[in-house]
Amino acid sequence: MRVITAGILGAGRIGKIHANNLMAMAGVRLKAIADPYADFKEWPGAAIATSKNPEDVLKDPEIEAVLVCSPTPSHADFTDAAARAGKHVFCEKPIAVDSERVRATLETVKRSGVKLQEGFNRRFDPTFARVRRAVADGEVGDVQLVRITARDPAAPPIEYVKSSGGMFADMTIHDFDMVRFLSGSEVEEVHAYGAVLVDPAIGLAGDIDTAVISMRLSNGALAVIENSRQAVFGYDQRIEVFGSKGGIEAFNETPARTVLRSGAGVRHENPLYFFLERYQRSFVIELEAFFASIRGDREPPAGGNDGLMALLVVLAARQSLIENRPVRVEKLASPGHKKG
Amino acid sequence: MKQTTVGVIGIGRIGRMHTENLVHAVPDAYVKAVVDLKQVDPAWADGLGIPVRTTDLDVVLKDPEIEAVVITAPSGRHVELIRRAAAAGKHIFCEKPVAFEPGLIEQAQAAVAAAGVKLQVGFNRRFDPGLLRMWLGVRAGEVGEIHQLRVTNRDPKAPPVDFVKRSGGLFFDFAIHDFDTMRFLSGSEIVELYALGAVLVDPEIGKAGDIDTAVITLRLANGALGVIDCSRQTNYGYDQRFEVFGSKGSIVVENTTPTTVVSSSKGGVVGDKPHETFVERYREAFIAEVAAFVASVREGLPVRVGAEDAVAAVKAAGAARTSHQEHRPVRLSEDMKATSGGQGQ
Numbered sequence: 001m002r003v004i005t006a007g008i009l010g011a012g013r014i015g016k017i018h019a020n021n022l023m024a025m026a027g028v029r030l031k032a033i034a035d036p037y038a039d040f041k042e043w044p045g046a047a048i049a050t051s052k053n054p055e056d057v058l059k060d061p062e063i064e065a066v067l068v069c070s071p072t073p074s075h076a077d078f079t080d081a082a083a084r085a086g087k088h089v090f091c092e093k094p095i096a097v098d099s100e101r102v103r104a105t106l107e108t109v110k111r112s113g114v115k116l117q118e119g120f121n122r123r124f125d126p127t128f129a130r131v132r133r134a135v136a137d138g139e140v141g142d143v144q145l146v147r148i149t150a151r152d153p154a155a156p157p158i159e160y161v162k163s164s165g166g167m168f169a170d171m172t173i174h175d176f177d178m179v180r181f182l183s184g185s186e187v188e189e190v191h192a193y194g195a196v197l198v199d200p201a202i203g204l205a206g207d208i209d210t211a212v213i214s215m216r217l218s219n220g221a222l223a224v225i226e227n228s229r230q231a232v233f234g235y236d237q238r239i240e241v242f243g244s245k246g247g248i249e250a251f252n253e254t255p256a257r258t259v260l261r262s263g264a265g266v267r268h269e270n271p272l273y274f275f276l277e278r279y280q281r282s283f284v285i286e287l288e289a290f291f292a293s294i295r296g297d298r299e300p301p302a303g304g305n306d307g308l309m310a311l312l313v314v315l316a317a318r319q320s321l322i323e324n325r326p327v328r329v330e331k332l333a334s335p336g337h338k339k340g
Numbered sequence: 341m342k343q344t345t346v347g348v349i350g351i352g353r354i355g356r357m358h359t360e361n362l363v364h365a366v367p368d369a370y371v372k373a374v375v376d377l378k379q380v381d382p383a384w385a386d387g388l389g390i391p392v393r394t395t396d397l398d399v400v401l402k403d404p405e406i407e408a409v410v411i412t413a414p415s416g417r418h419v420e421l422i423r424r425a426a427a428a429g430k431h432i433f434c435e436k437p438v439a440f441e442p443g444l445i446e447q448a449q450a451a452v453a454a455a456g457v458k459l460q461v462g463f464n465r466r467f468d469p470g471l472l473r474m475w476l477g478v479r480a481g482e483v484g485e486i487h488q489l490r491v492t493n494r495d496p497k498a499p500p501v502d503f504v505k506r507s508g509g510l511f512f513d514f515a516i517h518d519f520d521t522m523r524f525l526s527g528s529e530i531v532e533l534y535a536l537g538a539v540l541v542d543p544e545i546g547k548a549g550d551i552d553t554a555v556i557t558l559r560l561a562n563g564a565l566g567v568i569d570c571s572r573q574t575n576y577g578y579d580q581r582f583e584v585f586g587s588k589g590s591i592v593v594e595n596t597t598p599t600t601v602v603s604s605s606k607g608g609v610v611g612d613k614p615h616e617t618f619v620e621r622y623r624e625a626f627i628a629e630v631a632a633f634v635a636s637v638r639e640g641l642p643v644r645v646g647a648e649d650a651v652a653a654v655k656a657a658g659a660a661r662t663s664h665q666e667h668r669p670v671r672l673s674e675d676m677k678a679t680s681g682g683q684g685q
Contacts, residue, residue, distance in 0.1 A: 144540045144553055145569055147492075151585070191534050191669070193557050193565050197487045198587070210487050212557045212565045214536050222536050222555040224567050226488055226585075233589050242494075244541070246576045324669055326534070 001027040004291050006065045007057035009078050011035035011043075011050075014092055014119075015069035017276065019044055021284050022067075028291055032057050035070075054078065058085050065294060067287075068092060072165065076105045083112040090290045092119040094173055094314075095307050097165040102311055106304045117290045117300035118307035120177045124285035125278075127250045131241060132182055134248045141245030143183050146223040148175045149238040151231035153274050155199045155209060166207050167227065168192070168314045168321075175213075175225045176313040177306060182241050185219040186309065191326040192317040198230040213317055234271035235278050253278060343370040344634045347392075347400035347430075349421055350413030351376040354435055356384070357619060358410050358630055363388045365627045369634045373400045397421075401428035408637050410630065411435060415508065422448040426455035433633045435462040437516055438650040440508050445654060449647035460633045460643035461650045463520045464618075467628035470593040474584060475525060477591045484588030486526055486564040491518045494571040494579035496616055498552060501544045509550045510570060511535070511660040518556070518568040519656035520649060525584055526560050529652065533558035534669040535660040541573045556660055577614035578621050596621060 004027065008019050011033050022030040023044070032049040033040075034057045040050040049056075054070075057063060058081050066082040068075055068091040076096040082089045089109065095102045095118065109116045122128055135143060152171065156164070164170035179187060194211045196203030203209075209229035217223060228236075240249040254269035255277075261267075272278040286302070293300040316327040348359045351374050362369045373392035374380050380393040392399065400406055401424060408431040411421050419439050425432050432452065438445045438461060452459040465471050478486065493514065499507070507513035522530060538553045539546030546552075552572040559565055571579075582593040597612035598620070604610075615621040629645075636643045655672050663670040 142540070144538075144571060145555070147569060149490075191536075191557065193534070193559055195487075195559075195563055195565055197485070197563060210565060212488065212567050214534065214555045214557045214567075216536055216538075220538055220540060222538055222553060222569075224555045224557065224569060226490065226565075226567060228487060228585065230587075231585070231590070232587070236590075242571065242574075244573075244575070246574065247579075326667060 002295055003027055003029050004064050004294055005029045005031050005062050006067065007032045007034070007060060007063040008067045008069055009034055009054050009057055010069035010071070011038040011040070012069065012071070015067070016043065017283055018067050018069055018287065019048070021287055023048070025284070025287065025291075027295070031063055032060060058082055058087070063087060065090065065291070071163070072097070076101050079105050079116065080108045083109045083114050083116070086112060086114060088115040088294050090117045090119065090287065093307055094165070094169060094311055095304065097169045097311070099308065099311055099315060102304075102308050106308060109304060115294055115300050116304040117286070117293070118302050118304060119286065120174065120181070120302040120306060120310070121279050121282040121286045122174055122178055123181050123302050124289060125282040126285075127253070128178065128182070128239065131239060131248050131250050135182060135241050135243070136184065139245065140241055140243035140248055143185070143219065143221045143241060143243045145221060145242040146179050146183050146217075147240040147242070148178055148223075148225045149236055150175050150225065151228040151236035153231060153235050155202060155229040158201050158205055161202055161205050161207050164207070166318065167194075167209065167211065167229065168317045169311070171229075172211065172213065172225060172227055172317065173310050173314050175227070177302075177310040178239065179215065179217070179223045179225070180306070180309060182239065183217055183219065183221055183223065185217040185221060187215045187223070187313045187329050188218050189216045189326050189328045190214070190313055190316045190320055192321040194321045198228065202229065208321070235274045236271060237278055342638070343368050344407055344638050345370050345372050345405045346408050346410060346634070347371070347373040347375065347403070347406045348410045348412060349375045349397065349400065349425075350411060351380050352412060355410070355412035357626060358412055359388065359390070361627045362410070362630055362634070363390070366631045366634055368638060369630070372406055373403065375400050397424065401425060401430065407431060408433065408634070415439070419444045419448045422459065423451045426451040426457050429455060429457060431458040431637045433460045433462065433630060436650065437508065437512060437654060438647065440512050440654060442651045442655050442658070445647055445651045449651070452647065458636055458643050459647050460629070460636065461645045461647065462629065463517065463524070463645045463649060463653070464622050464625040464629050465517055465521055466524050466645055467632065468622055468625040470596070471521070471525070471582060474582060474591045474593055478525060478527070478584055482589065483584050483586035483591055486562060486584060486586045488585040489522055489525055489564060489566040490583040491521050491566075491568045492579055492581040493518050493568065494574045496574055496577050498542045498545065498572040501542075501548050504545050504548050504550050507550075509661065510537070510552065510554060510572070511657040511664070512654070514572070515554065515556065515568060515570050515660060516653045516657050518570065519653040521582065522558065522560070522566050522568070523649065523652055525582070526562060526564055526566075528560040528562035528564065530566075530656050530672055531559050531561050532669055532671045533656065533659055533663060535663040537664045541571065545572065551664070554664075577616050578618060579614055580621055
């Protein structure tokens with residue numbers, strides 16, 4: 001297997017996860033990590049070059065692939081710069097929260113002839129990948145309904161909420177991508193109900209913390225997403241695809257899958273606490289897939305277009321929430337339409 | 341203990357079920373008479389020890405021994421039968437839907453109030469042990485403040501198109517239970533909803549002007565959000581699942597199965613499908629609802645599901661139909677001009 005040399009921009013939470021995974025991955029050599037704000041004292045050790053300057057990664061001719069793990073507002077610029085430098089890019093979602101900005105980056109990537117994968121890690125979760133395979137193999141027949149429950153264990157700090165781009169862009173974007181991925185169909189129209197039920201401060205910051213979103217898909221099926229910023233019992237991540245032959249459902253995963261029976265009741269374990277625990281394997285598998293597509297010169301499995309489509313659904317959902325009406329996703333696809 | 345004497349009006353599938361439940365499972369009820377436009381099978385009535393079988397409604401209404409009637413005639417006759425039974429001073433249990441128009445139900449409600457009799461409506465789910473446990477948990481604060489509610493309601497097999505044509509449509513015939521469940525579990529009212537409908541199971545249902553698949557999202561007066569998903573056909577049994585989620589946690593009601601057997605082999609780990617029909621799934625609920633009705637009559641207690649609940653559910657169904665037809669969210673406070681009958685989704 002050809003060894004690919006990689007670099008990482010951003011050493012925050014997700015950057016560290018990816019870095020640690022790459023250090024353990026065969027066929028990849030993590031050469032350098034750049035982050036203007038990281039001190040790199042404890043981590044990652046002497047084997048990896050560290051820098052405060054992103055240019056050190058972007059201009060290193062040995063580095064063939066760059067992972068963009070910086071804060072969201074810098075994703076598009078770093079992706080552009082990496083692509084122009086001829087490097088394949090793995091970018092955390094979303095590339096940007098402005099669809100025109102995303103389109104410009106996709107154009108840059110295309111012109112540069114490099115590969116772009118976006119961090120829709122849930123597609124690579126073994127459980128959800130199994131659901132997708134069942135659908136693709138026709139085990140549920142024609143898809144009629146996709147249902148997703150996605151609840152975080154605890155509301156994020158208000159500072160995070162303010163810079164997140166809103167719950168739809170930050171959280172629901174994964175669910176919109178799952179609707180597309182599981183159904184194999186596009187979201188045509190979306191309607192969103194939202195509420196502030198968890199933390200009034202989130203409302204004061206102009207965002208919501210609870211939502212139910214219904215959709216009509218291009219294959220005629222319907223879909224519905226339930227979101228909450230706070231499920232006190234843990235990360236609640238369930239999906240169901242229902243069709244003409246039956247349905248397939250994925251339940252929450254627990255640390256040890258035990259059931260304790262006693263006089264007090266039958267006690268199941270709480271779900272794995274949050275995305276780091278629940279989607280641990282998906283972060284490894286998505287990168288393996290990224291490097292495999294570089295080696296095999298294939299289109300990455302979650303490309304820039306998937307990111308753009310999910311973002312267009314986010315923007316439609318946002319508009320639906322503001323105007324309280326169903327919004328067609330295509331309308332937002334027309335050039336020059338900018339609606340926040 | 342003095343038994344409450346009951347007459348059953350309309351001996352179709354549901355009428356037979358309620359009659360059998362009253363005879364076999366409600367000791368303080370005595371079914372004296374059954375009425376149907378067609379001759380009732382004498383062997384069936386003999387077997388249940390029911391002395392009076394008649395095609396003449398007045399035989400029941402004029403019988404001073406009969407204190408209460410169970411109305412299981414076709415939906416279109418419910419209001420007329422309620423008015424006549426109320427005028428005759430009988431307490432009434434009526435299957436849902438009482439009517440497709442809120443105004444008609446209110447007329448029935450007025451007739452019942454004027455006569456001073458009770459009217460219980462057949463929202464059987466309110467008596468299901470699982471949903472009752474959920475309701476109690478919500479009331480006891482197990483989930484804290486309610487943030488989200490979900491109902492999954494899917495039939496095992498699409499009904500014949502003839503039934504679809506006279507059913508009032510999916511929102512009135514089928515999702516009506518879900519609207520009531522939302523109100524029951526939340527203890528709050530539906531303020532607004534948005535209904536997406538589709539014909540994905542059987543094109544004939546579409547030709548008959550109805551839908552067979554729906555997703556309804558809604559907003560409740562207490563601020564919570566709700567989701568209902570409906571399908572006329574699962575192929576794996578009657579799929580009935582419920583979830584209430586709130587600030588302190590959630591409560592889920594899963595499907596029940598005929599047995600709890602799990603068989604594991606190289607081919608997989610296989611358990612029972614859910615019960616095949618509502619009769620099996622809600623067996624206990626159907627018994628409990630008529631038992632509760634008889635107890636209300638005997639003890640002079642208020643009924644647990646009244647005409648106002650039927651009105652609220654039908655208003656929600658009407659709003660869902662308008663939402664689907666006009667492709668927009670609909671507030672229930674809007675003047676429902678499109679309520680002239682349940683037909684025509």
